[in-house]
Amino acid sequence: xxxxxxxxxxxxxxxxxxxxxxxxxxxxxxxxxxxxxxxxxxxxxxxxxxxxxxxxxxxxxxxxxxxxxxxxxxxxxxxxxxxxxxxxxxxxxxxxxxxxxxxxxxxxxxxxxxxxxxxxxxxxxxxxxxxxxxxxxxxxxxxxxxxxxxxxxxxxxxxxxxxxxxxxxxxxxxxxxxxxxxxxxxxxxxxxxxxxxxxxxxxxxxxxxxxxxxxxxxxxxxxxxxxxxxxxxxxxxxxxxxxxxxxxxxxxxxxxxxxxxxxxxxxxxxxxxxxxxxxxxxxxxxxxxxxxxxxxxxxxxxxxxxxxxxxxxxxxxxxxxxxxxxxxxxxxxxxxxxxxxxxxxxxxxxxxxxxxxxxxxxxxxxxxxxxxxxxxxxxxxxxxxxxxxxxxxxxxxxxxxxxxxxxxxxxxxxxxxxxxxxxxxxxxxxxxxxxxxxxxxxxxxxxxxxxxxxxxxxxxxxxxxxxxxxxxxxxxxxxxxxxxxxxxxxxxxxxxxxxxxxxxxxxxxxxxxxxxxxxxxxxxxxxxxxxxxxxxxxxxxxxxxxxxxxxxxxxxxxxxxxxxxxxxxxxxxxxxxxxxxxxxxxxxxxxxxxxxxxxxxxxxxxxxxxxxxxxxx
Amino acid sequence: xxxxxxxxxxxxxxxxxxxxxxxxxxxxxxxxxxxxxxxxxxxxxxxxxxxxxxxxxxxxxxxxxxxxxxxxxxxxxxxxxxxxxxxxxxxxxxxxxxxxxxxxxxxxxxxxxxxxxxxxxxxxxxxxxxxxxxxxxxxxxxxxxxxxxxxxxxxxxxxxxxxxxxxxxxxxxxxxxxxxxxxxxxxxxxxxxxxxxxxxxxxxxxxxxxxxxxxxxxxxxxxxxxxxxxxxxxxxxxxxxxxxxxxxxxxxxxxxxxxxxxxxxxxxx
Numbered sequence: 001x002x003x004x005x006x007x008x009x010x011x012x013x014x015x016x017x018x019x020x021x022x023x024x025x026x027x028x029x030x031x032x033x034x035x036x037x038x039x040x041x042x043x044x045x046x047x048x049x050x051x052x053x054x055x056x057x058x059x060x061x062x063x064x065x066x067x068x069x070x071x072x073x074x075x076x077x078x079x080x081x082x083x084x085x086x087x088x089x090x091x092x093x094x095x096x097x098x099x100x101x102x103x104x105x106x107x108x109x110x111x112x113x114x115x116x117x118x119x120x121x122x123x124x125x126x127x128x129x130x131x132x133x134x135x136x137x138x139x140x141x142x143x144x145x146x147x148x149x150x151x152x153x154x155x156x157x158x159x160x161x162x163x164x165x166x167x168x169x170x171x172x173x174x175x176x177x178x179x180x181x182x183x184x185x186x187x188x189x190x191x192x193x194x195x196x197x198x199x200x201x202x203x204x205x206x207x208x209x210x211x212x213x214x215x216x217x218x219x220x221x222x223x224x225x226x227x228x229x230x231x232x233x234x235x236x237x238x239x240x241x242x243x244x245x246x247x248x249x250x251x252x253x254x255x256x257x258x259x260x261x262x263x264x265x266x267x268x269x270x271x272x273x274x275x276x277x278x279x280x281x282x283x284x285x286x287x288x289x290x291x292x293x294x295x296x297x298x299x300x301x302x303x304x305x306x307x308x309x310x311x312x313x314x315x316x317x318x319x320x321x322x323x324x325x326x327x328x329x330x331x332x333x334x335x336x337x338x339x340x341x342x343x344x345x346x347x348x349x350x351x352x353x354x355x356x357x358x359x360x361x362x363x364x365x366x367x368x369x370x371x372x373x374x375x376x377x378x379x380x381x382x383x384x385x386x387x388x389x390x391x392x393x394x395x396x397x398x399x400x401x402x403x404x405x406x407x408x409x410x411x412x413x414x415x416x417x418x419x420x421x422x423x424x425x426x427x428x429x430x431x432x433x434x435x436x437x438x439x440x441x442x443x444x445x446x447x448x449x450x451x452x453x454x455x456x457x458x459x460x461x462x463x464x465x466x467x468x469x470x471x472x473x474x475x476x477x478x479x480x481x482x483x484x485x486x487x488x489x490x491x492x493x494x495x496x497x498x499x500x501x502x503x504x505x506x507x508x509x510x511x512x513x514x515x516x517x518x519x520x521x522x523x524x525x526x527x528x529x530x531x532x533x534x535x536x537x538x539x540x541x542x543x544x545x546x547x548x549x550x551x552x553x554x555x556x557x558x559x560x561x562x563x564x565x566x567x568x569x570x571x572x573x574x575x576x577x578x579x580x581x582x583x584x585x586x587x588x589x590x591x592x593x594x595x596x597x598x599x600x601x602x603x604x605x606x607x608x609x610x611x612x613x614x615x616x617x
Numbered sequence: 618x619x620x621x622x623x624x625x626x627x628x629x630x631x632x633x634x635x636x637x638x639x640x641x642x643x644x645x646x647x648x649x650x651x652x653x654x655x656x657x658x659x660x661x662x663x664x665x666x667x668x669x670x671x672x673x674x675x676x677x678x679x680x681x682x683x684x685x686x687x688x689x690x691x692x693x694x695x696x697x698x699x700x701x702x703x704x705x706x707x708x709x710x711x712x713x714x715x716x717x718x719x720x721x722x723x724x725x726x727x728x729x730x731x732x733x734x735x736x737x738x739x740x741x742x743x744x745x746x747x748x749x750x751x752x753x754x755x756x757x758x759x760x761x762x763x764x765x766x767x768x769x770x771x772x773x774x775x776x777x778x779x780x781x782x783x784x785x786x787x788x789x790x791x792x793x794x795x796x797x798x799x800x801x802x803x804x805x806x807x808x809x810x811x812x813x814x815x816x817x818x819x820x821x822x823x824x825x826x827x828x829x830x831x832x833x834x835x836x837x838x839x840x841x842x843x844x845x846x847x848x849x850x851x852x853x854x855x856x857x858x859x860x861x862x863x864x865x866x867x868x869x870x871x872x873x874x875x876x877x878x879x880x881x882x883x884x885x886x
Contacts, residue, residue, distance in 0.1 A: 505743055505750075508722040512711040515772075519709035521782075522671060522696035523723040523790050 004138050006256045012144035014252015015151040016209045018244040020224060021231030022158065023202025027076075028232075030171050030195035031082060032094065032433050036101040036568070039224035040108030041200050042207030045072045046123060046216055047116050049208045053124035063127060064208075072204025076196035084196070085189060092436060095127060098381070099575045112218040123211030147209055154202070155244060160549035167194060205587055222565060226446060229249060229439060230294035251293070294443040343488055347481045351390045359552045362487040366494050366545030371574045373501050374538035379514030380531065381438035382569050384425070384445025385542050390562025391448060392543020393550035394458075397465040407470035411490075411547045418543025419536040421448065426535030430528050445564050453558030464557030467550035487548050494541050501537060510534060622685040623648055624700075624794040624826045625670065630679030632665050632850075639665040640676070641850045647794065650820055652827045654841035654858075656834065658870075661847040663830040664706055667796050670828075671703055672696050684793065698727075702787030706798040706830070708779045712772025716763060716782050717754055719771050723789035750789075757785045761815070770875035776803035784812075788819075795819075795827040801836045809833065813840045838862065846870075 020038070028034050036039075048071045052063035083104060087097055131141040162168040169193065170186050206228075207221060234246035346358055367389045374380050396414030399405040405413065425444045453459045469478045470486060477486040500506060509530055512520045517527055550556040625647040632640040640662045646654045651791055655663050668674040670681055680689045681701050697703075709717050728746050758764050761781050766774065771782060787795060795816075801809040813836060815886035819825045831837040837844060838858040846854040846867050854864045861867055 131780075242771055505722075505725045505747060508714060508718055509726065512719075512722050513713040515713055516709040518673065519705065519711065519786075521673075521693040521710075522697055523702040523786060524694050524726045526694045527691075 003257065007253050008140055008144065010253035010256030011248055012141075012147045012252070013256065014248035015147050015244075016206055016247075017227055017231050017251040018247025019151055019154060019202050019209070020206040020228035021247050021308050022154075022244070023199045023206065024225070024228040025232045026105065026202070027195050027199030029173050031088075031192050033101065034439075035199060035203075036098065036225055037079075037104035037108055037611065038199075038228060039221035040105040040112075041072070041075055041203040042210070042224055043112060043216075043218060043221040044108050044207070045204030046207035046211035046221070047121075049126075050121055050124050050211070050216060051116075054121075059584045060126070063124075067208055068201065068205050070406075072201040073197035074200075075204070076198070076200030077193055079200065080193050080196040085192065088188075088192070096575075098435065098438070099572055102572045106569070106572065109218050109222075116218070118218060120215050120217045123208075123214050123216040125213045126208060127212075143212055144328065150205070150209070151244070154205070158198075167191070171195060174487045182424070187601065204299070209410040219565075223446065226294065226439075226442060230297065230443075232298045233294055233439075234474045284478075291445075292447065305410040336458065340492075347484055352480050355484060356552065359480070359487060360549070361485050362484065363545055363548035363552055364489050366491050366548060367542050368545075368574050369494060369498050369544065370532040370538040370540075370542035371570060373498050373541060374534055375571070375574070377502050377507060377514070378531075378534040378538075380534065381435070381571075382425075382441045382535075382538075383438045383565065383571055384448075385538075385570055386546075386562050386566035387445035387448050387453075387564065388418050388421055388539045388542040389419050389546025389549065389559055390453060390556070391546070392539075393546035393556045393562070394452065394465070394558070396541075396547045397550060397556040398465045400468055401465060405553070407468050409471055411470065411544060415540045415543040418539045418546065422539025423532050426532045430531055442564060442567075445567060449558070449563055453562060459556070459558050464555040467554055467556045469554070483552070487552075490544060490548060492532055494544060497537065497541060501534070623682070624651075624684055625828060626682040627666070627670065628680045628682065630666070630669055630681065632662075632669055632674055632676050639850050640669065642679070643847070643850070643852055644679075645845050645852070645855070647720045647826050647828050650824050650826055651843065652729070652816060652820060652829065652841050654837040654844035655828060655830045655847065656832075656837055656844060656861075657847035657853070658880065660849075662850040663847055664798055665850075666847070667703065667798055667828075667830065670696075670796060671701065697790065700791070700793035701796065702790050702792030703796040704783040704787055704798055704800060706781065706784065706802075708776070710771040710774075710779055710782060710786075712770070714771055715768050716771050716774070717751075717767040718784075719782055719786050720754035720757055720789045721747075721750050724753040724788045727790040753789055753791075757788050760788075761785050777805070779807060780804065781812075791823075793825060795825055797827060797829045799830055799832060801831060801833050809836055816840065836873075 020042070021468050024035060024038055045067055049063060049067035052058045052066065053060070083100055084097065087100055092100075125143060127142045127146045131139040132145070133139055160168075162172055167190070174188070174191050197545060208222065210221070211226075230252060231247040343362070347355060350358065367385060370388075371382070371385050374382050375383075392414035394414075396407070396410040398428035399413050400407050400410040421444075425441055428440055459465065469476070469483050471477060477483045501510065509520070510523055512523075512525065513527060513530055521527060546562065549561070623646050625645075627643060627645050629642050629644050630640055631638065631642055641664070643666060645653070645655070645666075655666065659662055665674065670683075672688070672691060676689065680687055682688065683696060683697075683701060686699070688696050688699070711722065714722065725746055725779050728750055745798065755764075755767075758767055761784065763778070763781055763785060766778060766782075772775050774818070776781065780800055784795075784797070784800060797816075801812055804812060816827060817840070820827070829837065829841060841858060844856065844858055844861045846861065846864075847854060853870055854861060854867045856864065
């Protein structure tokens with residue numbers, strides 16, 4: 001009977017994911033914008049509802065309609081008007097819009113921290129917690145019943161909207177053929193506004209339902225977008241009925257049923273895994289099942305190529321950006337030389353309390369350079385760079401502590417491990433471009449984080465793993481100054497690698513690939529090799545940077561950093577600072593490092609959150 | 618140049634997009650040193666045939682032979698390395714690179730494969746390759762009269778110049794077979810004539826064969842030794858330019874209705 005009960009629970013949760021998936025797909029298909037702020041908006045609406053119900057004690061009949069019909073859609077309309085319509089008018093590229101949604105996401109987080117602080121609240125129930133009792137101990141909660149009915153009603157309403165109304169037809173026309181619909185007399189702004197309102201309304205509904213009677217904090221729905229997207233991907237971004245089925249069955253029921261399975265021993269065989277692996281496997285049962293499904297679907301389903309991004313270039317650097325950056329790069333070595341000299345002499349001018357910030361800055365500069373390499377030079381979007389850096393740091397710390405390998409040797413080993421991770425991720429990405437590539441990396445990042453970093457036995461849990469600083473021939477780089485200079489030497493080497501990735505034959509081929517992969521193939525460029533190569537090279541740089549970050553803190557601690565949130569944040573920072581040049585990575589790391597938003601505390605101290613989305617524009 | 622082996626043989630190739638049959642049982646050949654035309658109305662399947670030859674689409678039936686090798690299942694870049702250069706109807710320049718860099722990247726790609734690590738570490742071998750490639754690119758730029766635009770950013774060029782840059786880029790891979798998709802569209806009449814002369818000249822000097830898709834009938838019939846006519850994915854006719862001019866089926870299906878648009882586009886260009 002427990003299984004029946006679990007299925008019932010799973011269906012209810014799955015229905016919520018289905019709603020989330022539908023909302024995400026709707027906005028994406030109608031506007032071409034993949035809304036990374038989806039979870040942030042869900043969180044905001046859930047908080048609004050909590051505020052109205054638990055703080056202001058408004059009655060349900062007023063609070064619920066306001067939250068679901070006014071706040072959610074209102075946020076959507078506002079975003080469309082203030083952020084995305086101007087971007088559209090400016091002819092922003094897909095990745096620019098993506099960065100804008102990430103900016104909106106950070107804004108949501110910042111707002112939530114500002115208004116409601118980081119305290120975990122108890123989300124307000126939308127219906128009572130009582131339940132119907134059936135025979136054989138199976139219970140159906142009123143809230144679960146409500147979710148099912150609500151999902152059903154939303155499905156019917158959406159279906160009616162699309163098949164019975166004029167605006168529905170217009171949206172479908174835009175979804176089918178964007179270019180053609182724009183040529184005909186369809187008011188694109190109206191369609192965009194309505195689909196944003198619908199999408200954010202569904203996001204809000206998802207948030208309120210998921211938070212109903214559950215804990216609620218600003219991070220809570222950060223990765224809702226991954227869950228919603230795995231539903232969407234299984235539905236191949238087109239079919240709403242499949243989205244519902246996928247949400248209900250795969251995410252809801254499977255997750256619910258798996259929660260009872262102990263992966264510690266393989267069924268029917270009596271094999272027991274060691275503790276570390278047991279924990280790793282069991283971690284799959286949580287939210288990570290969606291990441292797992294996402295990775296598998298993205299790798300397996302080749303038909304996705306037809307729906308994800310056009311054949312045109314989705315490279316992050318628009319033509320003008322690239323052109324400008326290239327023109328600037330010829331203008332010599334004076335600025336880099338001055339910056340370098342200043343960096344070397346810096347320890348003589350600042351005190352030992354400030355020096356750690358400089359150390360962080362240098363390490364961050366390396367990791368940011370890795371993002372510039374892969375996204376700026378090669379036009380590939382990666383959203384898991386912090387996880388890659390963490391993986392490098394993790395391996396380096398492990399081989400140093402467990403195997404006694406000297407730190408100086410452990411750092412390249414960490415870099416190579418990161419390279420392997422990058423190549424392993426790049427492999428499925430060979431067929432993907434733009435957005436889907438970014439999402440694949442996000443899913444892999446989520447996977448690695450929960451599989452390795454969250455694992456007590458692998459990564460040491462909250463204490464982390466000690467990360468020693470290097471030494472050479474009895475010369476220790478342990479003191480603040482000497483470690484800083486050591487970092488500078490490593491940074492110099494990495495920048496040299498990056499320079500070779502940018503200029504010369506490699507730089508040209510990568511730029512060619514970014515601008516037109518069709519033409520690149522036509523001149524005999526093996527895209528697969530170069531894509532894997534840039535994934536590997538950039539991951540190496542990120543891994544080395546991660547090692548330095550860990551050594552700076554003297555500990556590898558995955559709980560306070562190296563997560564997806566940090567990855568998204570790094571990505572936004574680098575893009576905003578200017579992805580076209582190595583200088584951009586230096587600039588952004590300086591500003592980030594000096595504010596020390598990283599590594600001192602949780603990666604999202606509220607200080608970094610109110611990054612204005614407009615700065616991304 | 619291996620005489621006697623056809624640079625290109627397309628054998629009974631069919632290509633489908635969903636339910637639509639874009640190419641139906643099409644066969645054609647480009648003999649060594651031949652300049653062959655491929656004409657037909659919009660949507661006749663000309664570009665699809667190019668894509669089947671370069672490997673951008675997979676045929677459902679039939680085979681593609683390049684220089685005596687069955688390449689039907691080959692990856693696009695490997696076909697290109699056999700010595701096939703291509704231009705695109707919808708321009709596909711490397712927009713953020715300069716004109717010269719567009720050519721250099723092609724020459725480098727032709728000159729050396731692999732060497733990724735050598736490039737990453739900027740080893741001497743890579744630097745030598747680069748020098749040779751720049752030399753080649755400079756020579757091609759001069760041949761096409763593009764020297765004045767060498768440092769212009771490719772994405773900012775007008776259409777006519779862009780077509781020439783695409784041709785130059787293809788030439789930098791030292792192709793033995795050129796696939797040109799509407800090379801003269803966007804060119805003025807005088808420039809078209811120069812282009813035709815240049816292609817004939819390239820054949821004389823290097824033995825480069827070519828398959829040319831064109832809308833401009835005068836251009837094709839004046840340039841090509843032999844012409845294939847596609848209509849709705851099928852071969853409608855083939856023959857020398859003189860035969861094609863006389864062919865009643867071609868006149869009915871294509872020439873008759875296209876004379877008007879052709880005149881219009883000539884006036885527009």
